[in-house]
Amino acid sequence: MSSDPDTLSADAQRLLKEDSFENETFSDLDLQGRDLGQKEFYRCTFERCQLQESRWKNTRLEVCVFNGCDLTRIQVNQTALREVRFEGSKLMGVDWTGVSPNPELAFDGCVLRYASFVGQSLRKTPFLRCTAMEANFFDLDLTDADFSGTDLTGSNFRGCTLTRTDFSNAVGAFLDPARNRLKDTRVPVETAVLLAQTLGMRVSGFNTDAAERPGRKKGR
Template identity: 45%
Template sequence: MARVFSTENTDPFEGKDSFDGETFDGLTLERADLSDREFCNCVFRRSKLSESRWMRTRLEGCVFERCDLTQANTNMLSLRGVSFSSCKLMGIDWTNIAKFPDVSFEDCDMRYNVMDSLALRKTRFERCSITESVIAATDLAGAVFEECRFMGTRFEDCDLRNAQFPRSHDLFVDPAKNNVKGARVPLETVMLLAASFGMHVLGFTEKDSG
């Protein structure tokens, strides 16, 4: 039977580097060092893991629910079939995670994130706040951003071919700096792009009557 670790355990990770099918619920381990470990089919729930370190750790088939991973160190973290739901993921630099991550995000706070030179093709982001972030040289072809917010976020040199942004807000993508062929963006994005060139969209701006 899989074990459930909670705040009653001082440090459930001490002295062990491999975990399979276990649940970690309600942990309070800010700045914990979880480097060089392997988690397979594990669940992390309602745990405070801000500024924790996951260097060279492997996560496979894992689920994070309502966890706080603010400013976590993800250097060489391997993500295979991992999902984050209702998590705080603020201030994370994902740039140096292991190659070809398989991950999804739902209802997550991803403010102040950095994603540079990543392979996130067909990755799903649902109802996430991805504001004030930098996304550069990243393959997001076929990715889905549903009901996400992007205020202040910059896309630079990204592959956004056939990416979808249904019901997303505050999205600005410059076609001169990104590959956007086939991308499906909200009308609001078209208006923001037109405004950046000093144009007005007839029927949608105050000066549309000419």
């Protein structure tokens, strides 16, 4: 990334200089590592933008969409997020802990690997068809959230309220009832089997012992 602002496109320069934007679309901009703090965006769309490690401190985004953007390790301390939707975007390693309270987010087809969500209310938040492997979900209210089609392999849920949370079509979800509040939580059969096995039970038809897997020939 060049440090010379004159090498940036006119739209990128304006985005850095001005403080308020409404009903605008920003496409194919390279703003890696740039400071986008202290700004307001209302009904704006970001398309295919390179925003890795950009900084959004004290910025307000309302009714905005990020489509096909790379937001790896963006910094969102004190960022206000209202009806912000991420579609087909990369958000690897983002720490959402410091965002303003009660963010309104939606994720569809995004990469959330290594992300951290801590101490927030994310009620009704959709995490649809995402890759959220090795992500952390700590001390959250995820009531009525939807993880349909999301890969949660290696992710950690701790101290979360999971009332009516939908994991029914998620992959790799492990939910420890001793560490989370579960009520009417929807899970796939594989999650229920994994929990039963960790409690020392053997589930008929789902035995992981290689010697008893279907199709394995027994010795004579």
